[in-house]
Amino acid sequence: MRTVIFRTIAPYLSALMVLFSVFVLLRGHNEPGGGFIGGLIAASAFAIYGIACGVAAVRRAIIFHPMSLSAFGLFIAGLSGLPSLFMRQPFMTSQWWYIHIFGVEIPLSTPLIFDVGVYFVVVGAISSIALALEERESD
Amino acid sequence: MPLSGSEATVYAVLAPFAAAVIAPSLVRIFKHNAAWPLALVPAFVFMHFAGFVGAIAHGQTFTPSMDWAPTYGVTLSFYLDGLSTLFALLISGIGTFIILYSGGYLKGHPHHGRFFSFMFMFMGSMLGLVTADNLITLFVFWELTSITSFLLIGFDHLRMASRRAALQALVVTGGGGLALLAGFLLIMSLTGEANMSAVLAGDDILRQSPAYAAVLILVLGGAFTKSAQFPFHFWLANAMEAPTPVSAYLHSATMVKAGVYLLMRMQPVLGDTVLWTTILPLFGGATLIIGTLLAVRQTDLKLMLAYTTVASLGLLVMLTGTSLDKAIEGAALYLLAHSLFKGALFMVAGTVDHEAGTRDITKLGGLRGAMPITFAAACLAALSMAGLPPFIGFIAKEYLYEGIWNAPSGALVLTVTAVIGNALMLVIAAAVALRPFLGEKVDTPKHAHEGPILLYAGPVVLSVTGLVAALVAHTTGEYFVGPTVSSIIGNFEEIDLHLVPTHIGAPLYLSIATIALGILLYLRLDALRAMMTGALTAIGWGPDKGFDQAISAIVRFSTVVTRFVQAGKLQVYMVMTFIITALALLVPTYLAGAWPQNFAVPEFRFYEWGILIVAVAGLIAVLIAKTRLTAIVSLGIQGFAVAVIFMLFGAPDLSFTQFMVETLSVVILALVMTRLNLAPRDHRKPGHQLFDGAVAIAVGFGFATVLMRITELPFDPRLSVFFADYANAIAHGRNIVNVILVDFRGIDTLGEISVVMVTGLAVLALIRVRPKRRPPETGKDTGPAKTEQPKELEAAK
Numbered sequence: 001m002r003t004v005i006f007r008t009i010a011p012y013l014s015a016l017m018v019l020f021s022v023f024v025l026l027r028g029h030n031e032p033g034g035g036f037i038g039g040l041i042a043a044s045a046f047a048i049y050g051i052a053c054g055v056a057a058v059r060r061a062i063i064f065h066p067m068s069l070s071a072f073g074l075f076i077a078g079l080s081g082l083p084s085l086f087m088r089q090p091f092m093t094s095q096w097w098y099i100h101i102f103g104v105e106i107p108l109s110t111p112l113i114f115d116v117g118v119y120f121v122v123v124g125a126i127s128s129i130a131l132a133l134e135e136r137e138s139d
Numbered sequence: 140m141p142l143s144g145s146e147a148t149v150y151a152v153l154a155p156f157a158a159a160v161i162a163p164s165l166v167r168i169f170k171h172n173a174a175w176p177l178a179l180v181p182a183f184v185f186m187h188f189a190g191f192v193g194a195i196a197h198g199q200t201f202t203p204s205m206d207w208a209p210t211y212g213v214t215l216s217f218y219l220d221g222l223s224t225l226f227a228l229l230i231s232g233i234g235t236f237i238i239l240y241s242g243g244y245l246k247g248h249p250h251h252g253r254f255f256s257f258m259f260m261f262m263g264s265m266l267g268l269v270t271a272d273n274l275i276t277l278f279v280f281w282e283l284t285s286i287t288s289f290l291l292i293g294f295d296h297l298r299m300a301s302r303r304a305a306l307q308a309l310v311v312t313g314g315g316g317l318a319l320l321a322g323f324l325l326i327m328s329l330t331g332e333a334n335m336s337a338v339l340a341g342d343d344i345l346r347q348s349p350a351y352a353a354v355l356i357l358v359l360g361g362a363f364t365k366s367a368q369f370p371f372h373f374w375l376a377n378a379m380e381a382p383t384p385v386s387a388y389l390h391s392a393t394m395v396k397a398g399v400y401l402l403m404r405m406q407p408v409l410g411d412t413v414l415w416t417t418i419l420p421l422f423g424g425a426t427l428i429i430g431t432l433l434a435v436r437q438t439d440l441k442l443m444l445a446y447t448t449v450a451s452l453g454l455l456v457m458l459t460g461t462s463l464d465k466a467i468e469g470a471a472l473y474l475l476a477h478s479l480f481k482g483a484l485f486m487v488a489g490t491v492d493h494e495a496g497t498r499d500i501t502k503l504g505g506l507r508g509a510m511p512i513t514f515a516a517a518c519l520a521a522l523s524m525a526g527l528p529p530f531i532g533f534i535a536k537e538y539l540y541e542g543i544w545n546a547p548s549g550a551l552v553l554t555v556t557a558v559i560g561n562a563l564m565l566v567i568a569a570a571v572a573l574r575p576f577l578g579e580k581v582d583t584p585k586h587a588h589e590g591p592i593l594l595y596a597g598p599v600v601l602s603v604t605g606l607v608a609a610l611v612a613h614t615t616g617e618y619f620v621g622p623t624v625s626s627i628i629g630n631f632e633e634i635d636l637h638l639v640p641t642h643i644g645a646p647l648y649l650s651i652a653t654i655a656l657g658i659l660l661y662l663r664l665d666a667l668r669a670m671m672t673g674a675l676t677a678i679g680w681g682p683d684k685g686f687d688q689a690i691s692a693i694v695r696f697s698t699v700v701t702r703f704v705q706a707g708k709l710q711v712y713m714v715m716t717f718i719i720t721a722l723a724l725l726v727p728t729y730l731a732g733a734w735p736q737n738f739a740v741p742e743f744r745f746y747e748w749g750i751l752i753v754a755v756a757g758l759i760a761v762l763i764a765k766t767r768l769t770a771i772v773s774l775g776i777q778g779f780a781v782a783v784i785f786m787l788f789g790a791p792d793l794s795f796t797q798f799m800v801e802t803l804s805v806v807i808l809a810l811v812m813t814r815l816n817l818a819p820r821d822h823r824k825p826g827h828q829l830f831d832g833a834v835a836i837a838v839g840f841g842f843a844t845v846l847m848r849i850t851e852l853p854f855d856p857r858l859s860v861f862f863a864d865y866a867n868a869i870a871h872g873r874n875i876v877n878v879i880l881v882d883f884r885g886i887d888t889l890g891e892i893s894v895v896m897v898t899g900l901a902v903l904a905l906i907r908v909r910p911k912r913r914p915p916e917t918g919k920d921t922g923p924a925k926t927e928q929p930k931e932l933e934a935a936k
Binding site: 028029030031032033034035036037040041043044047066067070071073074077078081091092094096107109111112114115117118121122124125126128129130132133134 | 791792795796799800802803806807810811814870871872873874876877878880881882885886888889892893895896898899900902903906907
């Protein structure tokens, strides 16, 4: 599988896919997309990179252990439910903030944070499975 | 009077829990001397409850409370009357000295702090138990005492015997606790009250209810297991595996009396019926005799005391079961006396063990010179236990004899039982207090000498209290026994206690008879022991053995069930899952006759037909594929076709996800194939293939019919209308699917991503635990591949 062409293209392809996954994640609230699908795209990006350049390269590239990414995702997803408690509203009631940067209104919200959490959980869980499977004992 | 408001009592009950938290740190700083500051906690609790004594003696009761879970009517409410105050005083008072004693007894133990923590947790639970007003609160504390008792019995967890005893105690008392919960729920539904004080005010409601027998048996199930009544007495003797402070505190003075407490507490509303006055004296009396006989057989000081505790609990149950005022006076007195002398004697036994290195009375002797203070305390406590004047034990015996001698029915049987039991109790008291100390000096494993003050403070104070309580009998009666009796019989009653019997009558003669019989038996103790050992060997079976048999029967049963349900082959699991899915889909459809009605061919456009053909072609490719890898990829074709169908019919999100899931599942399946070195070809026999094929068709057919049937039903648009209307308005999002996922039903998603993560962890673990190459084909080696882990960590960095 490790042909020269594949090995050369894979990093660029993976980078593009990760970028695309973030785009899909962020547009999710209004257009087709979201954390789950974004996470799947990123996970396949890592899988491709792993097949082409070896698991060790992927592990170096993502710095953290994929399971830690997953745990981090679950953590912030849970955390995103808390701000509403300070407003004396039930757990996970969505909160919105509108921030103006250079005249552009950027809507931020707890569902967005939650969706980012979903993204990380999915990326982490799927890629840790995929990477573990790709890993040969000889690696 | 209460020190300050009703909240003080809540804090008094919770204080030991706070002490449990700080105990380990204190031990780290002060070593065993941490016992001194820690003992202040129960001492303060004691003073708090002592503040109520005066008012309660005049017939007042207190119900301090704090909301806990108001929605469910569960309040942290307490009910202080004579009975609960007496118990609270015993728990905190004896607790103070037990804490000191533990300081000396476990000096230098590596888990000393943990031990204090457990002890305090128990103390808090026990205080909660006896003072709780709300039935559910009472139950929670009840179970907490079982759990802390489990932890304490198993404190020496490296020993098999400790673990077994701990588990046994938990199973027996926890099981009884469940019966009690059922009983309480029944009481709550019958009376409509959740508080003990209100239930007690209900008078005859329970007795006249048709469910009375059920309530009684359930409550007795809780009380008898906790208070080690025959045939549940075996756990208490095994609980002696615990360190001695635990035995002294939990398994003689306090926890095991919880059952007696409950019976006394419920006596006004459950007692005085034919059932009550039959069952309780029967089981109590049997426990009394069996307990003392078993005690006689033992040579281990702690076991002798443990069996007499069983016997004493039997006596208390028997007396409570008569529902006679006089007998109950005896019970209340005996309760007080027993806690004092038994707590002291256990501590003496522990001190002897600690200083001399053994607690087998056949290996002990002549310690009086080496341990004079301990000997004195032992004598005082034993005289009270033997029921000799001028000790509280003597007064207790006088009253209880008077009570049962005048019983309207069965007086003779009760009296004979009590006399034999008490005589044997005297034998044990004498053996425990005299054998290790008198006679010739025997060489003991350790060179015996008097223990530190931490060790003898408890026995001395408790045994002296037994004497003082009798000397000031009038005060004891007015402030402690009287209010307790009032609670048990349900009417206010003043008690006039006298140390010297006011008249020469049956009780005195019975006392003399008991003492004479006791001394006679003591002189023949060794012969008696040999006889008992012979008798028990002849029987050869006891509830203790029965417990083991029951447990192993349960284990065998669950093994058989597990073997059947979990054969250990993935193929079997998959086939079972699919068969059950098919049945779940088809059986209800068949029973309801809800097959789809119309089979009209839908009007598709040509490209829609095209996609459909691609999907079917993919499936055919799966079936005819020569290798597994081809089959996996072909399945992907069908998946992509379905994704396209989703897109064509207006579900872009779904289709998008389907694409990715299909891609990843093909990749992961292919990786699994190569990684696990599966055979490239399918080796199933034709018959097997036919069966699997039939299951697959059944599942597919099931799903198809159900879906078709559902689409035939009129569509209920309420949810879609709601989401369409509000997705943007409330949640500021135009993608309804996403808004549902992250906002409207966010909690669901939170649960789902937790599942995703746990699945990831589980898969990771499964990949790791594959058997190593050597030994190659056993398939049994499921231990984690340790060599892989460091590499993994490095890679992660």
